[in-house]
Amino acid sequence: MNAKHILHYLIIPWVLVLAGFLPTIAQPISYKIERDAAGTYRVYMRSTTSSTTSTVFLGTSQVTIVAPTGTFTTPTVASNIGLWSANSRINGPTITGAQINGASVANTYTGLDFISIGVGPGAVLAGGIVAGREYLLFSFATSGACNPAVRLWQPGDPDILQVNGSSTSTVINQVSANGMGSSASLYANNYGTNPPPCAVSDLTPGVGPVPALSVGQTVNLPVSLSNIGNASSNASLTMVTTLPATFTAPATFSNNGWTCATTGNLVNCTNPLVLTAGSVSAYTIPMTALPTSFSLTHVFTTMVSTTLDGNSTNNVASISGPLVSPAVPIGAPDLVSAMGPVPSLTVGVPANIPVSVSNVGTASAAGPVTFVTVLPASVTAASFFVSNGWACAVTSQTVSCQTAGPLTAGSSTAFVMPVTPVTAGMTPSFTGTPSTPTPESNTANNTSTPVAPPSAIAPAAVAGAPDLVSAMGPIPALTVGVSANIPVSVSNVGTTPAAGPIGFVTTLPASVTAPAFFTNNGWACSTSGQVVNCQTTGPLAAGSNTGFVVPVTPVTAGVTPSFTGTPTTPTPESNTANNGAPSVIAPGPIAGSPISSGTACVPCSATGVKYGIKLGIDGVTYTVYMISSATHAGNLSRISTAQATIKLPRTMGIANVTNLQPGTFWNPQRVSPSETPTLDYISFGYSQTPIGAAFPITAGTEIARSVPGSLDQHRSGQPDDHSGSGCAQRLAV
Known part of the structure; x- marks a missing residue:
């Protein structure tokens, strides 16, 4: 065989696309009911998905209220979206049968009334329905005490009721709307607390802290009112504060929305504010200590007087003030x-x-x-x-x-x-x-602001002591699976020798490993996990240094590791703050390693081709390369015919086949053999005449191409100036 015509390469970056079926979309809309302290119920709607249209029209929709029989009369409904009205009511004593989802159930509903409130088509939600947003549909008011059993109809309640042994009525919650992906009812369930708690406000006052007091000085007494209940207060708040008889306040004043009038030592303050649940309103009372208050302790009391307060046991607050100081003379030190x-x-x-x-x-x-x-x-x-x-x-x-x-x-x-x-x-x-013995105009500013030194207290300097410093690196380029040496040096920059053993400890980054035990240049090292402990006998003379290398093997591509460590000696050092080696960083990310590589073709070993494959640092692109055992140039480096076969899971695809060398093209064909039901084979074929593209090939040099998936087999082609069966080898990812 003549290897003057060498197998060319190709790049086949791949994209694996997973396909499946979308799940069935559940009904997205839920209802909620709440009650305020004044007896008004409000019904809201919320969706888990947004509408596909900017304007939504509600279709025929219904909300059913379930209440103990006789709790309240059919309410008058105040609509917020559309025109809702109470269109049917079934009283418990008239119920003679019930069904749930078409199946008859025991009639346990004679003590409940079912009031259905509905709206016809055409209610408009300008702006559409936004997922997660709450929409007030309507409200209705009741009189009398709150019944904690009033609630919304919910799944599990009867959907059909028989009345007086004959007629039947449907009692459900339902809602329909355009732009929501379905023409059926969109109602799923309820959210919030069902039944809603009986909401009440709980107003509690606060007073103080009382500032420092001096005869003749006017100070501000803080007063506050908090609503710690679960409902808003009414719109009329009243607070009455009792000052000690030896204090005065202005006849009238206003502060933070409160209007106050003073009669004797009573300060009456009002505010039209509606105090919502969890909120606070505060104001101050300007007051002046009379001479008769000197050297006495005084109590300040405030109380709330407001209707619709659900708890009257916490309506009073009081606080004791400090001793009243004598009058501060005009012109005082500070x-x-x-x-x-x-x-x-x-x-x-x-x-x-x-x-x-x-x-x-x-x-x-x-x-x-x-x-x-x-x-x-x-x-x-x-x-x-x-x-x-x-x-x-x-x-x-x-x-x-x-x-x-x-x-x-x-x-x-x-x-x-x-x-x-x-x-x-x-x-x-x-x-x-x-x-000072002289009364001051202000003692609150006497104490100085705390100050500290620029750093922690340093240890005492040691005369004539060693001082170890260390360094690691430079770090070579790193490749997964390819061992590399990290240089380490330890120097004594002190004035006396450092006794042995001299130690050096480094914690390797997770992207590399080291041997369990190794020796180097008089240093012996052991590795536990990522911690490498090294020792040399010492001593290390002043002004001298020693060095060794840590052999590491990269294991994770795409990571840029850094290295540092610390030397030690039994001798007390003059400075340990400089022991740690400055962190050094690899020149770039760890490169992917050859996942597998072939051997020279046996039939043409003298002029064969060696193949390999590497995984790129992106984790998805494989680079396939070839190495020739000889150097070729010009016409001698053209390819006649060649084929590369990729084995990969049947569910995996490839994309973006890229030919790296000019004038070359590889044509993929996919086969799904029945003998391998889970595996496919993609053959990339290449064929051209001797007038095809030529490129120089240097012996021992990698020439790359990218292939996704699993590369199982490469077969070199038939050279155009030599006949033969070619070379074959297997490469597995």
Whole structure:
């Protein structure tokens, strides 16, 4: 055989299409009923699918209400979509028989009334029906107490009732509409709670918190009203708040929709708001403490007085206020403070924390001016120290500092607090509070904002210690199933040797594996799961390094893995924060591997062709390639005849056959043998004269084509300048 004419390649990307039958579409529409506290029932409709038309016309539709006999008279219906009306009623005592789905059932319905409310064709839903949207169909009002057994007819109820032993009536729920894919009834079932709960509002008031109180100062007392029931309130809310006798409020005022009038110490507030279930309405009462309120504790009480409240046991709320302070003199000091910025901290290294105290008020702060802070447990301070006119004493972690004062309005004073960190890894926070004997206009702003160092406390530096650093990579290009070596280096950049054993631990990404045990350049490594533990005897001298490689085998195509690891030594290091190797990333995704490859044709081994197949990283495209054992160019590389046969499941298809080389074309033919009922064979045939396209072929070089499915057999053709039976081999995906 002469191999001057070599089997060409083709690309056959494939698409597998699964086909089946669509399920039967169930009826999409459900009904719901609800009742509010005023006794009004509302009936809604909701669909699981949207209409195919922008305007929907309801056909003949019906909603049946089931209620204990005599619960209410036939209601007057208020329509929202179309014109609904109560068109029939069957009272329980007249029922003498019942059927469900055409089968007679025991008559247990003599205690129930069935009221059918219907609408004729033509009700319009502009905008169509939107899946999941709720549509109010109609409502009707009842009087008297709520009966918790009133509900919608539901599947399982009788659909036909016999009345007085003779006539029959249909009592069902039904709905029809255009644009919904069916002319039959679209009713499926009900949603929501059926029967609906008897809705009631439950109003409960709240008062407070009471702000800081000072004689002569006007503050706002918060008051709120919440509806914790399951129905809206009526449209008339009234709250009455009782102030202590030593407080006053304006004669009239308005706030957040509430209108209030004060008589004596009673503040009466009203609001026309309808408070829906779960909502809150709040307002404030401006009040002023009289001199007679000084140094007393006062109680503030509020109550709700509103009809249609389902629970009257929670209608009163009260709260005790703080002691009333004396009047703040005009022109008072106002101390504020700040600590920091906090420098970086290291165990055993003293550091100074700046502290400042300022008077932002309008009068001097008499001395002594003090500042108190509680140090975090991760630092200590000397038992006594002085700084810039401040003298400080430390008891346990509490630092109490004083300066003589006074501190005039608009001025500041500062000092530093020397601390010594004692616990590494902690991030301490510092805050403190100044004070003066002079009453301040505002004490709420005295405490400083907490501040912290830029990072956690560093460990104490070790003199003359090793310092290990490591690196991995560079990472070579990776291919599934093809072993590759990942370089690892460990260096001692410290000032003393690192005692052995020197260790290195890396957790491999899931897309690669490593041998259970391997040795390399004096390192011995074991692998457990994805964790590779390596050791060398050591020591590692200061300024020296050692290296080895980790052999890995990629197992997952399309993933771009990254690698990192950490060295160790029994010797305490001067810095462990730099031990971890910087993460290195492979130059690209892991390539797919040859799934199978053939061997040289036995009859023409000297000039044979070797075939292979690879799965692309997209997971669906197979690349078929060939390798020639010799180099050919020009006319010597033309193909005479060739055939490639693909074996694949009968349910799988192929698409987008692409010919990679110019001037070539492969023609597929599919065969479904009865001997292999689940498998098909697709033969891609090629035939041309010696004047066909020529392309250079280099020995040992892959030439690719794409094939979907399962490639079972390749057969080389008959060269145009040599007769013979050709070569055959099998390749399986």
